[in-house]
Amino acid sequence: MKKILVIVFILSALAFTVSCAEEKCTEHLFSDWNVKTAPTCIDTGLDTRECEKCGFFEERTVDIVDHSFDEWYADDVLPGIFIGHERRDCKFCDLYETKFEEVKTKLGVVYLTRTENTLESQGMNSRQGGCYNGSNYYQAFIAEDESSSFIAKNNIKTGEVIFSEPRAMGHANDMTYIPELNQVLVCDSETKVFFYDADTLEFIKECELSKNIGAISYNAHNNTYTGYGNSKDKTIYILDENFNFIGQFPMKETMKTAQGICSDATYVYSLYTPFVDGRHECHIIIHDYNGNYIATLNLSLSNGYEAENLSIIDGQFYIAVCTPNPFVTLNSVVPYPS
Numbered sequence: 001m002k003k004i005l006v007i008v009f010i011l012s013a014l015a016f017t018v019s020c021a022e023e024k025c026t027e028h029l030f031s032d033w034n035v036k037t038a039p040t041c042i043d044t045g046l047d048t049r050e051c052e053k054c055g056f057f058e059e060r061t062v063d064i065v066d067h068s069f070d071e072w073y074a075d076d077v078l079p080g081i082f083i084g085h086e087r088r089d090c091k092f093c094d095l096y097e098t099k100f101e102e103v104k105t106k107l108g109v110v111y112l113t114r115t116e117n118t119l120e121s122q123g124m125n126s127r128q129g130g131c132y133n134g135s136n137y138y139q140a141f142i143a144e145d146e147s148s149s150f151i152a153k154n155n156i157k158t159g160e161v162i163f164s165e166p167r168a169m170g171h172a173n174d175m176t177y178i179p180e181l182n183q184v185l186v187c188d189s190e191t192k193v194f195f196y197d198a199d200t201l202e203f204i205k206e207c208e209l210s211k212n213i214g215a216i217s218y219n220a221h222n223n224t225y226t227g228y229g230n231s232k233d234k235t236i237y238i239l240d241e242n243f244n245f246i247g248q249f250p251m252k253e254t255m256k257t258a259q260g261i262c263s264d265a266t267y268v269y270s271l272y273t274p275f276v277d278g279r280h281e282c283h284i285i286i287h288d289y290n291g292n293y294i295a296t297l298n299l300s301l302s303n304g305y306e307a308e309n310l311s312i313i314d315g316q317f318y319i320a321v322c323t324p325n326p327f328v329t330l331n332s333v334v335p336y337p338s
């Protein structure tokens with residue numbers, strides 16, 4: 001075995017010497033550069049050329065180039081709000097661009113259902129996070145001192161409402177539904193998330209995050225979460241299914257703490273309720289996943305009540321609005337006037 005290795009070594013040393021000698025062709029006559037690997041927006045390319053006289057071989061790396069987009073295609077996000085919305089994706093990386101003829105920024109709401117806190121005697125009247133999954137509307141209620149909270153599930157077809165056992169979940173600022181698990185998740189607005197069975201509201205587990213997350217949304221299209229920092233950390237984070245932070249971008253428009261967040265395959269939607277001229281306004285701020293600010297939608301809530309959470313189902317927004325205790329209403333969002 002050793003002998004064979006030695007012979008191989010001698011042979012390859014000879015081959016090297018030969019090409020070395022050939023390299024000393026006094027003036028190489030090179031062919032044109034040939035593209036061996038074309039550069040992309042994420043990888044350098046490689047060109048090669050050869051001397052026609054001695055076969056001497058050269059390589060050069062080629063710098064990364066600009067993004068290379070596929071064709072524009074109709075991307076039917078939020079029909080009725082975005083008109084003529086299109087998207088095109090880079091062939092090589094996650095970057096994409098969108099364009100649209102018009103965005104309806106003035107929106108109103110249409111009442112769908114309401115949830116009553118019939119456990120009011122427990123003093124958990126403050127309405128916070130919630131989510132709607134197309135069948136059930138989930139709403140978190142918390143004690144003013146945040147010592148305890150519970151969630152309610154409202155089956156919007158039958159009107160049946162059930163409640164979870166109470167549990168301390170901080171501000172319980174946002175919720176999201178995870179179809180793969182058939183679970184809902186409550187985010188405490190700090191570093192904890194709590195999982196519940198979406199049918200029975202049985203508590204399943206809690207997880208600890210490495211950063212504060214004020215609002216969270218599950219992205220079924222790629223099994224990730226989108227999270228919003230908090231009033232001090234105006235960053236949108238992308239988390240994998242195990243809550244590892246895998247991406248982030250700063251909010252371009254930073255007003256007040258997000259009440260809630262939701263997302264689809266194209267955009268991240270943050271819900272804000274700034275206090276303007278003595279009343280709550282209700283804004284949905286849209287960014288794409290590359291961190292570009294897209295638009296701000298203004299919702300007219302005629303009664304001036306505060307919106308607390310936002311969901312998106314099949315291109316339609318649903319928003320929960322606090323009405324006087326012990327009620328909270330779920331509404332669909334429509335162009336205004338509808």
Ligand SMILES: [Zn+2]
Nearest residue numbers: 025028051054
């Ligand atoms: Zn040569």
Ligand SMILES: [Zn+2]
Nearest residue numbers: 041067090093
């Ligand atoms: Zn690219």
